[in-house]
Every structure is written in C-alpha cells, then in structure tokens.
Amino acid sequence: MASSSSTAAPQVYGADEVNAVVLDPGSFSTSVGYAGYDCPSMVFPSHYGEVVDGKGEKKRLFNDSFLHTSRENMKIKPILKNNIIIDWDGAVDQYNYMFKQMGVNPEDQPLMLTESTMNSYKNKEKALEVFLEQENYCAFYAVKQPTCVAFAHGKATCLVVDIGHDLITVTPVVDGFCLRNQVIGTNYAGAFLDQQLKQFLEDKNIDIVPQYRVKSKNTMYWENKESKPQFETKHYDYKIDNSVDEFSKLRVFQEMKETVLSCSLDDQAEKVPDADKDKMDVDYDEQRYFELPNGLNVPFTDAEANKIANSLFRPSDVLGNGIVKGWEEPHIGNIIETIGTADDKSSKLYVPLRRTKRPEEEEKEKDKDSNVDAKASNGADGSGKVKSEPCGLTKLVQTVLERIDIDWKPQLANNIIVTGSTSLIPELNKRLYEELSILNPSMKIRIQSVGNTVERKYSTWIGGSILASLGTFHQLWVSQAEYKEIGADRLIVNRFR
Amino acid sequence: MDSNDYNKLLKDINPDWSYKETKYLFDLAKRYDLRWAVIIDSYEYVPDEDEIKVKKEDEDKVDDKEKSKDDEKKETKTYTPRTVEDLKDQLYKVSSKLLNSKQDDGVVKDVALIKALDSFDKNKEIERKKYLNRLLHRAPTEIAEEESLVIEARKFELAAKKMLMERAQLLQLLDSPQSSAPIHQFLTSSGLTQLYNTLMTVDKSKKRKTEAPVAPQLGPNAIPYTQQLAKQQAAQQQAQAHKQQQQGGSAANSHHNDKKSQKQQHQQQQKPQSEILKLLQSRLTPEEMEVYGIKFHEEKVQAGVYLRSQKIVTFKPAVQSKVVEILNELGISMRLTMPTGAVCSKFDKLMHRIASLVDLKKQTDKIEAEVTLMKRQKGLL
Numbered sequence A: 001m002a003s004s005s006s007t008a009a010p011q012v013y014g015a016d017e018v019n020a021v022v023l024d025p026g027s028f029s030t031s032v033g034y035a036g037y038d039c040p041s042m043v044f045p046s047h048y049g050e051v052v053d054g055k056g057e058k059k060r061l062f063n064d065s066f067l068h069t070s071r072e073n074m075k076i077k078p079i080l081k082n083n084i085i086i087d088w089d090g091a092v093d094q095y096n097y098m099f100k101q102m103g104v105n106p107e108d109q110p111l112m113l114t115e116s117t118m119n120s121y122k123n124k125e126k127a128l129e130v131f132l133e134q135e136n137y138c139a140f141y142a143v144k145q146p147t148c149v150a151f152a153h154g155k156a157t158c159l160v161v162d163i164g165h166d167l168i169t170v171t172p173v174v175d176g177f178c179l180r181n182q183v184i185g186t187n188y189a190g191a192f193l194d195q196q197l198k199q200f201l202e203d204k205n206i207d208i209v210p211q212y213r214v215k216s217k218n219t220m221y222w223e224n225k226e227s228k229p230q231f232e233t234k235h236y237d238y239k240i241d242n243s244v245d246e247f248s249k250l251r252v253f254q255e256m257k258e259t260v261l262s263c264s265l266d267d268q269a270e271k272v273p274d275a276d277k278d279k280m281d282v283d284y285d286e287q288r289y290f291e292l293p294n295g296l297n298v299p300f301t302d303a304e305a306n307k308i309a310n311s312l313f314r315p316s317d318v319l320g321n322g323i324v325k326g327w328e329e330p331h332i333g334n335i336i337e338t339i340g341t342a343d344d345k346s347s348k349l350y351v352p353l354r355r356t357k358r359p360e361e362e363e364k365e366k367d368k369d370s371n372v373d374a375k376a377s378n379g380a381d382g383s384g385k386v387k388s389e390p391c392g393l394t395k396l397v398q399t400v401l402e403r404i405d406i407d408w409k410p411q412l413a414n415n416i417i418v419t420g421s422t423s424l425i426p427e428l429n430k431r432l433y434e435e436l437s438i439l440n441p442s443m444k445i446r447i448q449s450v451g452n453t454v455e456r457k458y459s460t461w462i463g464g465s466i467l468a469s470l471g472t473f474h475q476l477w478v479s480q481a482e483y484k485e486i487g488a489d490r491l492i493v494n495r496f497r
Numbered sequence B: 001m002d003s004n005d006y007n008k009l010l011k012d013i014n015p016d017w018s019y020k021e022t023k024y025l026f027d028l029a030k031r032y033d034l035r036w037a038v039i040i041d042s043y044e045y046v047p048d049e050d051e052i053k054v055k056k057e058d059e060d061k062v063d064d065k066e067k068s069k070d071d072e073k074k075e076t077k078t079y080t081p082r083t084v085e086d087l088k089d090q091l092y093k094v095s096s097k098l099l100n101s102k103q104d105d106g107v108v109k110d111v112a113l114i115k116a117l118d119s120f121d122k123n124k125e126i127e128r129k130k131y132l133n134r135l136l137h138r139a140p141t142e143i144a145e146e147e148s149l150v151i152e153a154r155k156f157e158l159a160a161k162k163m164l165m166e167r168a169q170l171l172q173l174l175d176s177p178q179s180s181a182p183i184h185q186f187l188t189s190s191g192l193t194q195l196y197n198t199l200m201t202v203d204k205s206k207k208r209k210t211e212a213p214v215a216p217q218l219g220p221n222a223i224p225y226t227q228q229l230a231k232q233q234a235a236q237q238q239a240q241a242h243k244q245q246q247q248g249g250s251a252a253n254s255h256h257n258d259k260k261s262q263k264q265q266h267q268q269q270q271k272p273q274s275e276i277l278k279l280l281q282s283r284l285t286p287e288e289m290e291v292y293g294i295k296f297h298e299e300k301v302q303a304g305v306y307l308r309s310q311k312i313v314t315f316k317p318a319v320q321s322k323v324v325e326i327l328n329e330l331g332i333s334m335r336l337t338m339p340t341g342a343v344c345s346k347f348d349k350l351m352h353r354i355a356s357l358v359d360l361k362k363q364t365d366k367i368e369a370e371v372t373l374m375k376r377q378k379g380l381l
Helices: A088-102 A121-134 A145-152 A190-203 A240-257 A302-310 A315-321 A351-363 A393-403 A408-416 A429-438 A455-458 A459-467 A471-476 A479-487 A488-494 B003-009 B019-031 B037-041 B049-059 B085-101 B111-118 B122-136 B140-177 B191-208 B225-248 B251-269 B275-283 B286-293 B317-330 B341-377
Strands: A020-026 A028-032 A042-045 A047-052 A058-061 A074-078 A113-115 A140-142 A156-162 A168-174 A183-186 A216-219 A231-232 A287-293 A295-303 A416-419
Touching: A020 A088, A028 A088, A028 A459, A042 A088, A047 A088, A058 A088, A074 A240, A088 A121, A113 A121, A113 A145, A113 A459, A121 A140, A121 A479, A121 A488, A121 B251, A140 A145, A140 A459, A145 A156, A145 A168, A145 A416, A145 A459, A156 A393, A156 A408, A156 A471, A168 A393, A168 B037, A190 A240, A190 A302, A240 A287, A287 A302, A295 A302, A393 A408, A393 A429, A408 A416, A416 A429, A455 A459, A479 A488, A488 B019, B019 B037, B019 B085, B037 B085, B085 B111, B085 B122, B317 B341
Parallel strands: A020 A113, A113 A140, A156 A416
Antiparallel strands: A020 A028, A028 A042, A047 A058, A047 A074, A156 A168, A168 A183, A216 A231, A287 A295
16 A cells, blocks of 8 residues: 555665564554554554453453444443543553454563553653553553654644544644643544534434444435434343443444544625525535435435534534533633643642642633734733634634744644545635635645545554654664663653653 | 852842853753753743742742732742743853863863854844744735735836846947048938948848858758858958948948958958869960950859840939930040950949049039038038
C-alpha cells in the first residue's frame, strides 16, 4: 500500500535488528503493531467484555467478534475515556491478549506507548510500573500523540487537529515538541455526532436493534412515525446487558457516520418545505437511505446530514434548540482544565500557580468574532467571567493560532494537519479551510491531511512506528536498569514531560 | 555558583529574578536547546514561600494573589508570570555577564557572542512582535490596497522604462546626420528634402544590411558553401560602395564617385577572371588591345543587339532643355556623327558634367536668392 510516510525496514536506518512494539490506545480503538510497518497489525475496540463464570470468576474478553455477539452475563466496559486510560487492569489484560496474539516477547522487544498530552502524572507512573516492572519489557518510551502525528506527516512543526471519538484536540507542535499548555480541545467529536444521530432516530421513533437480536429481516422504508420494521427477533434465554446493546449501537453509528454524513460550506437552514410544493414532489435523489440491522431504511436528507456534520463547526446551533444529552454544559475549549490534570505536578514542586493562569486563558477563549484587532501578547479582557459559548472546530483552531507566539504563527498556519477518523467526513477539510481563510485573510493557511483512510485513522500509530524505527531514536529508550536506577519520578519529569 | 554569589554579582541585572528561578531557566534552556516556544510552554517555576514574603515586603502589595481569581491586572500579583521576552532578556543578560567575567581561564572570549547577547533589547523585541502581529492581521481591504499599489508601481516602472527607451531611440535618430557639418543648407526647403533623402538612403542601406536574405543552408535549395562565401563578399563590397557614395556627399558628385568606386571595386575585387582574359592581358599591351578592339565590359551589358546611339544618357525634360542649350552654345549637336565606343563614352561624360553644372547653377541661384531675401529681411545688414 503506497503511503506518504512509508518507512523502510528498520535495517535501513542503521537501527539494530530490534523490532519495537508500538501501542496506541485511543478512546474508540487501540492499535498495536511492530515498528517499521506502515499500518498496525491489530486494531481492537477500546472496550472489553467482562464475563462472570459459573464459578464466579471474572474473565475478560477482547476482540471485535466476541464483543459484538451476545453472551450471558457479559458486561462491556470501557478502558479509556477521553483518551486517558481509566481502567488499568482491563487495559493490561487487553494488551497482553493482543501481544500474545502477535507473539511479542517482552524481554526482547521495547515497547512504545503513545499518550495524550493531558495524561496525568499518575497514569504515567502507572504505565512505567506496568510495562517495565510488571510486564518486564526491556525498554519503554512514552511519546505524545500529536508528536507522532507530526512525524507521520513528515513535519517537525505543525498544528495537529485531531478529530477523534471522544475529543477534538488542537495541539501546536514545534520542532517535535508538543506545547502542552497551548492545547485546546472540546468534546464535540465523534461521540457528539453519535448522540445526535441517536436523538435523530428517537425523534423518528426508531429503535436501534443490534445485529444479534435479528433473526431475519425484510427491507422496509421508514415513512412516518408509525412505520414499524418487519423483522424477527431472536430470543435469548438470558438477559443481555444494556452495555452490550449500547456497545453494538456504536457500530451502527460508526457506519452511519461513514455513509451518510457530509459537511457543507454554509450553514443551510433546514429546508423549509415550500408551501406550494406538494410533499410528493420531494426530490428523492436528495434522500439517502441507511439500512439498520433490522431492515428498516431510514431516510436522511442532505440538509439533515449536513446539519449533524456541521455541528462540529457550530455546536451552538445544535445545542440551542434541543439539548444533546450528555453535552448540556457548553464546552469552551479549555480542555486542559476540564479533562487534563491541571493541578498535576509535572515538576517536583507543588504547583499552585496554575490556578492563577486559568483566568487569563479563559479570557482569551472568549468569543472573538471575525475582524481581528491588534492583540497584545497577553490579552486580558477585563472581566474574569467566562462566556459559555461552545467552541466549534474552526474556533478552536483559531484560538490556538491567536495565542501562539507571533514568531511561530505563520509557520503553524501554513502546516495544519487534520487527522483522526471523524475527520474523514467529506467536505470537512474544505469547510475548515474556507472558514480559517476568512478569519485570517493575510496568513497563508494550508491544511494537510492524508487521503488514505487507513493512514488517516491510524496516523498516530504510524508516527509511533516511524519514531521507534529511527536509528537515532534508540538512545532515548528508557531501559529497565535506568528505571530502577533513576526512579519513576525523575523520569517522568525529565523525559516524559 | 550558589545563591550568595548570584545575589552579589547578577542580581542587579534584574531584581525580579531569584537565583533559583534563573537556575531553573538555564536548566530548561539547556534541555530544550534554546527552543523558546517549548521553554515558555513548559515554564512552571513556582517561587518558594520565603521569596514571596520577601517580595511582599519589598513591594508592599496587599493580597496573596495566588488564591483569588478575580484579578484583572497582572501588575498587582506578586509573582508575575513570565513572558517569552522576560525569559530571553534574563537569559541573555546573565549569560553575557557570565561570559564577560570569565577572564583568565585560558578560554578565549567569544566577543561576537557576547556582543550579540548584549544587543538583545526587551522592549524592541516586544515592539517587533507587535509589528509582526499587525502585519499578520491586516484586514483584507488593506491587503487589497497594498496589492493594487504594487501593481500600479510596476506599471509606472514599465512606462518609465518605455519612455527612456523611446527617448534613446529618438536621440539616436536625430544623431545620424553629423551635427558638426554646417546645417544651414538644411534649413531651406530644398535642404530639408535633401536631408530627408539622405536619411532615407541611409535607412535603406541600413535595412539592406540587416535584411539580406540568407540563402538556405540546408535542404534541396541549399547553395554550396563556396558560393555562399562569394555571395557574402559581393554583398560586403556593394555595401562599401554605397558607403563611399554617401561619403562623397552631394548628388552632383555621385557619378564621379560611382566611377571611382567602380575602379576601386575592380581593384579590390578578386573576380574570378577567366583564364582567357588573363592570357590576353598578359600578352597584349593597351595599344594593341585598342587596335584589336578588345574591350572589357565592367558595367552591366545588356543582352541582345542594340545601337550605341540609342543608349545615350538622357535627363528629365527640364534639365534636358538646358543641357541642349549649353550644347548649342558649345557648338555640339545632340546627335553624334560617329557614335563609336570612345566617342559615346566621352559624350556620356560630357552630358553628365553638363547636367551637374546645370544643377549647380540652379542651386547657386536659389541660395543667392535666399541670401538677398534674408539681407532684405534684416534690413540690408
């Protein structure tokens, strides 16, 4: 597969014959593979199924096939949330399962783990402990995800816009270093779109029935709220847990997002049906049908599809009318505060100072409408109150650009990288480019994103693979001996900031 | 060095900075290789309690600002968050002083570096960034304006260039007749026409040089190289002949010059003379040649049979009548009694001379008339 960031075999880079393992956990899926390859060998959903045996023992199940079939007494639990590992036991189990499948030998192969820029100190400590002590890897390194993306695209300095499932983050990367305190993000991402789709279907009185409940089906087109799908339910003796149902809905939503959604350049108001036009004259070409597992075909007009996709850019539109469940509180982009570990120690000294910085950051994130005035480097705006205006995608990028030092701004604006599976929505890049160009008439905006679907989804993993196979990287590995000698604390502060 | 040394030597650079903070800054700078973007991002220095106390006493500020969130102005906080310029300032100044003070270590002082460090001016840096900011945030109207101005400037440049070129061409044109020669002759109407004619011939000759059709060098119609050379030589000599014509000056002497040039041409030309001619010339003396009637025709000879008397030169009717008058005065008739070769050529010469005489007379008459006119105009000066 031709890829823009193809890596040669490790030997070419003068590295040893060591084949590092690259592990990239994400909110939706976790990818694993050997370094030097141009796509991960395995991609698992970041959930596991917990089954209680007859004996009362808990067993964990991973892998797509297991999770999407029904099982008695199975609960599906997430491993990561907001890109940060929350369930370490489950995580370790999953990774071991995957490594066993790949035939990884920890003592011989170093492990490279990708992490979010907002990963907490505790998590890093735990990671070091797990991988170097518990699993006995010979060496380990934790690299930030935006850095990986930057390297995957061949740029050392860029602005990484990662549109994932749980989060959208915008991270400036300078010379390969992520600027952690300039990261901005919101949770208006893939999951947000999922929820909107869910409410869309609920409004039409449609139930999503998971695949495993369907015995046989007949194709049926949804016309009005009374339409009922025609299918036969599979009956199970046991009760299937809710979490299993919810999890398989994720799959349906994923397909829906992939096939139906598309962004449009301008925010069309919902097409007001012409009073004169008869409803029968509705152009059927405008509607697309999506078939649910139970055979019901749900119509999506272009306007509706656009509306949902455009909510990434203007969440206020969607939130204004009806509350999207779970997203009631408008998110202004200060992701570090809400998700990240603002009060975490990253140096040995305790950091009370963070809180004083917050009001400044919040002030900067206020709604700044297009015509940009000259700004001082620290633009305090007077009131300490925060306007709760939800940040759309363009505004996120714009905010980062505004805050960044003027010396780097043109270079960053010229190298914006859009990555993440949710960014595969058609026209998204185009719209982002148009809006940014309007807001920054005098700057050269250039958006770069890989065309290849696989590469777009797994750029983080690919970047990690590239990094781990570089000859010059090998001096950066943290070996077990080093870990024992120096200790986790100093390592984290110095090496894995 | 420890904090005492620091307080002694370097504190006065910037009293706001403690030893610890400076050390922290240097550590960061070393770790991130002076990449300021990363340094400022990960700058998380926290002053110790006692430092804050000291500052509190020094500056006599009231609140402990780290706890309240309602502050608006930075200045009232005891610990001011550092900007990039602050960091750069401190680092460069301290380094410069340290480098300067390292005297007899055997290490050569890097004067250039110290100078560069010293030249960092915090305020200038802030100004520069403001300018850059403004530049980057120009409104589209400004950009459009600037672009249109640039286009206009370019247009002006082109126009100016064009004008200069035209001016040069004009000067060149005006320069062709030599201004050193008396120009009075060109002030009269006849003079002007004469000037025009000269210029035209000059122009024509020039053009002829450049527009000489080049024989095809390749292909079926190509002429062999030796013939090309011959053609080139012929063209050159014709040009030279014309040059000499012009150097002659007025049209009256043109015939003379014509003959002269022809003779010269003949001499210069290395015509491929036939062997017979060579033979004849070597064997016969000129008298013998005359006796035998051998004549070498240098001028173009018309094909066919004709009577020599038909080819006597004639002029325009006005000139012709005058010529006839003069002939009458001389007592020579128009019709030749014995039109032999020599007679005809001599007659030819005579006619040409008479014609030029007539011409001269005309001109002198004209000029005399104009002289009297001018005299009268100026009041018999």
